[in-house]
Amino acid sequence: MANLSTKYLGLDLRNPMIVGSCGLTSTVTDIVALEKAGAGAVVLKSIFEEEILMEMEHEVSAAESDGYDAKAFDYYDYKIKDKNLSAYVKLIEETKAAVSIPVIASINCVSAHEWPYFAKKIETAGADALELNIFALPTNFNKSSADNEQLYFEVAEKIKEHVSIPVSLKISPYSANLGPFIQKLSETGIAGLVLFNRFWSPDFDIENFALIASHVLSREDELALSLRWIAIMSERVSCDLSASTGVHDASSAIKQILAGADAVQIVSALYKNGKEHLQTILDEMNAWMDKHDFKSIDDFRGKMSQAKSEDPAMYERVQFMRFFRGTEH
Numbered sequence: 001m002a003n004l005s006t007k008y009l010g011l012d013l014r015n016p017m018i019v020g021s022c023g024l025t026s027t028v029t030d031i032v033a034l035e036k037a038g039a040g041a042v043v044l045k046s047i048f049e050e051e052i053l054m055e056m057e058h059e060v061s062a063a064e065s066d067g068y069d070a071k072a073f074d075y076y077d078y079k080i081k082d083k084n085l086s087a088y089v090k091l092i093e094e095t096k097a098a099v100s101i102p103v104i105a106s107i108n109c110v111s112a113h114e115w116p117y118f119a120k121k122i123e124t125a126g127a128d129a130l131e132l133n134i135f136a137l138p139t140n141f142n143k144s145s146a147d148n149e150q151l152y153f154e155v156a157e158k159i160k161e162h163v164s165i166p167v168s169l170k171i172s173p174y175s176a177n178l179g180p181f182i183q184k185l186s187e188t189g190i191a192g193l194v195l196f197n198r199f200w201s202p203d204f205d206i207e208n209f210a211l212i213a214s215h216v217l218s219r220e221d222e223l224a225l226s227l228r229w230i231a232i233m234s235e236r237v238s239c240d241l242s243a244s245t246g247v248h249d250a251s252s253a254i255k256q257i258l259a260g261a262d263a264v265q266i267v268s269a270l271y272k273n274g275k276e277h278l279q280t281i282l283d284e285m286n287a288w289m290d291k292h293d294f295k296s297i298d299d300f301r302g303k304m305s306q307a308k309s310e311d312p313a314m315y316e317r318v319q320f321m322r323f324f325r326g327t328e329h
């Protein structure tokens, strides 16, 4: 039986499979079940900066229609933040009391302003680490890509002033200069990067001319994007890397570790197959390690990273040359 234990963000994990932030990590009961199913760690459902602001706007307009003066906004801001945060703090405290696997809290931030207030309380509540999910859709036409990327560096800088638990940033692949961007972020003192987040995206219902959500859950073929970038970046970064998006089975998790991931996050596959799917993945990973005589995760981590490849250019190839020439189908 191979040893699956590993380290991520300086935390001891019994195995590299982390249940990513989602609805399955929003209650203590579900998290206890995930621990039982084999999870190495969990990232709690995010507390959303946006959600808090939306709720605040709703409450403020309700208050205004009740005859309150808009000057009372500060009071509502405080009250609503406190209500949301208290529930989140309670979730962290109760989860920590109920499970022994590491519990990583998560804040979904769209600015560098609101979250430091939460971050300290999250640390005090006992979270083992904090994952900051950052993305603002670049639709401000007065901003350059450097302006947009600046947000990430501000967040990485600011968080150091507020918490001492390890912090990871969950980022998107949408950067005009992705490789150097990831490398520079990794050098800011953060403990880890999660490659990549996957977004809610709009789709069209062409019969009713309505906006609908595109696939909420990922498909297996979405693995390729993060696999390529974990392989390219794994020996070029100064922090841990966690792979996310498109990990649906043992082979995709193994591929991410071969590419150099320190940990692997999984969400959609658990929605599709149930929490017990984690145990199947771990059993299959174990059997694969035995078959290839790998005694520990470190025995094969990064074995197929770009840096170790005999043909590193393959990781950077983006055109299907042979297909375009028409010699192969």
Ligand SMILES: Cc1cc2nc3c(=O)[nH]c(=O)nc-3n(C[C@H](O)[C@H](O)[C@H](O)COP(=O)(O)O)c2cc1C
Residues within 6 Å of the ligand: 020, 021, 022, 023, 045, 046, 047, 106, 108, 133, 170, 196, 197, 198, 216, 217, 218, 219, 244, 245, 246, 247, 265, 266, 267, 268, 269
């Ligand atoms: C129902 C659902 C809820 C999610 N909620 C969050 C969230 O609160 N915060 C977050 O950072 N990611 C959230 N995600 C994104 C996942 O953590 C993950 O990045 C994404 O699903 C890609 O991984 P997968 O291919 O394993 O599903 C959510 C995903 C789903 C399907």
